[in-house]
Amino acid sequence: MIEYSAEIVKRLKILRKLDFPPAGPNWVRFIFDDVRPTAKAILSFAKGQPAFGYQPGYRAIKDRLELGIGLDAAIKVAASKGAPAGRVQNKQLVEAFFDYDETRRYSSSNPIEFEKEFFRVSRDVLVPVAPLSIIREKGKFVPLFVCGWANNPLRLLQRRLLMTVYEDAFFSLTDYQASPGEVLFFPQSEARKQEEANENCREIELWRRGDYDLLSKAELSDCVEIFALAREQARSILQSEIDELRNRMKAENAVDEVGPSLEDLFHKK
Numbered sequence: 001m002i003e004y005s006a007e008i009v010k011r012l013k014i015l016r017k018l019d020f021p022p023a024g025p026n027w028v029r030f031i032f033d034d035v036r037p038t039a040k041a042i043l044s045f046a047k048g049q050p051a052f053g054y055q056p057g058y059r060a061i062k063d064r065l066e067l068g069i070g071l072d073a074a075i076k077v078a079a080s081k082g083a084p085a086g087r088v089q090n091k092q093l094v095e096a097f098f099d100y101d102e103t104r105r106y107s108s109s110n111p112i113e114f115e116k117e118f119f120r121v122s123r124d125v126l127v128p129v130a131p132l133s134i135i136r137e138k139g140k141f142v143p144l145f146v147c148g149w150a151n152n153p154l155r156l157l158q159r160r161l162l163m164t165v166y167e168d169a170f171f172s173l174t175d176y177q178a179s180p181g182e183v184l185f186f187p188q189s190e191a192r193k194q195e196e197a198n199e200n201c202r203e204i205e206l207w208r209r210g211d212y213d214l215l216s217k218a219e220l221s222d223c224v225e226i227f228a229l230a231r232e233q234a235r236s237i238l239q240s241e242i243d244e245l246r247n248r249m250k251a252e253n254a255v256d257e258v259g260p261s262l263e264d265l266f267h268k269k
Contacts (some may be wrong), residue, residue, distance in 0.1 A: 004249040011242050017046045018231055018238075021121065023128045024169075025147045028162045029154065031223055038230035043237060052086025054148030057093040058132055061146060064101070065133040068108035071098045093148045096186040096202035106144075110136045114143075119169040121224055125231075129169035131181070143170060143181040152187040152205060156212075161223055163207070164215040171209065183207040 021027045022045070030041030060077040063069045069077070071094070078090040112134035118126040131143035145166065154162065166183070170176060185205040215223065 004245050008242055008245050011238050011245075014046045015235060015238050015242075018042070018235055019125065021125060021127045023130070024119070024145075024162055024165050025149075025154075027127045028158045028165065031158060031161060031227055032155075033157055033222075033226070035226055035229045035233060038226050039233040039237075042227075042230055042234045046234065046238075052083040052089065054086070054090060054093060056080065056082040056086070057090035057148050058146060060090075060094045061097050062133050064097070065106055065108060065135055065144065066111040071095070074098065089148070089150060092150075092200045092202050093186055095200050096204065097146075097184070100184075100186075100204040107135050107137050112136060112141055117169040117173070119165045121227060127165065127169075129165060131170070141176055141179045143176060143179055145181070145183040147183070147185050149185065150188050150202070152185045157223075159207075160212045160215050161220070163209075163212045164220055167209075167214055179209075181209050 026045070030038060030045055032038045032041065056078045059081075060069075060074040063077055064074055074094050075091055078094045079087055082090060114130070114134050116128055116130040119129050120126055132146040134141050134143045136142070163183070166181070171179065171181060183206070185207075186202040187205055188201045189203045
């Protein structure tokens with residue numbers, strides 16, 4: 001027998017998730033130029049449960065940038081926490097960063113404290129925006145955004161949107177208007193996959209400010225409108241699933257353990 005109450009609560013939690021978008025790269029990842037694929041991507045994100053995250057790897061890279069730790073120590077940091085399923089990916093991310101840093105040689109002195117910022121999608125929907133670290137080089141602040149994906153699926157529109165989000169939420173602040181910010185990806189290289197079987201085949205993909213044209217106000221408005229419409233479409237689909245579960249519960253004379261008071265807990269105030 002289906003545990004109707006549990007299934008309803010699960011979908012109520014997913015509905016709640018729609019009101020809290022993920023950070024910049026993950027948010028732009030499900031913004032397309034049409035409502036239907038955007039709604040599908042939003043639903044997939046909301047219903048999904050990733051097997052692991054890259055927080056351990058980010059922590060290790062941040063310690064290199066701000067404390068100057070070496071590769072061995074960084075790998076230990078990356079392996080100390082997080083899901084076992086992500087240990088290899090986090091290790092490879094850290095190794096790829098250190099490979100790149102052999103030539104880039106980031107400063108590890110005087111890291112800058114900063115607050116998380118937000119890109120405002122609407123009055124009540126905010127996308128979190130924050131670099132992994134901000135360092136000081138040649139008298140300028142350098143915000144460093146790092147994304148650990150093993151593959152970078154972002155299309156041109158999404159890349160431009162991400163840089164526009166960073167510009168709007170972070171680089172527009174007085175302290176960073178003249179900053180040469182960097183966005184670092186470390187996707188797997190198909191060429192290196194073939195050349196180096198069973199080896200770490202991640203390599204740097206570096207974006208700098210100015211590498212992508214920012215979206216115009218009209219283009220940005222279109223993206224926001226598509227997201228808003230797609231989110232409502234996703235919400236409608238989830239609500240229909242909840243209603244269907246309630247109808248089946250009623251038809252089978254099952255006890256509804258999800259009353260109005262409990263359901264209200266999952267609605268944004």
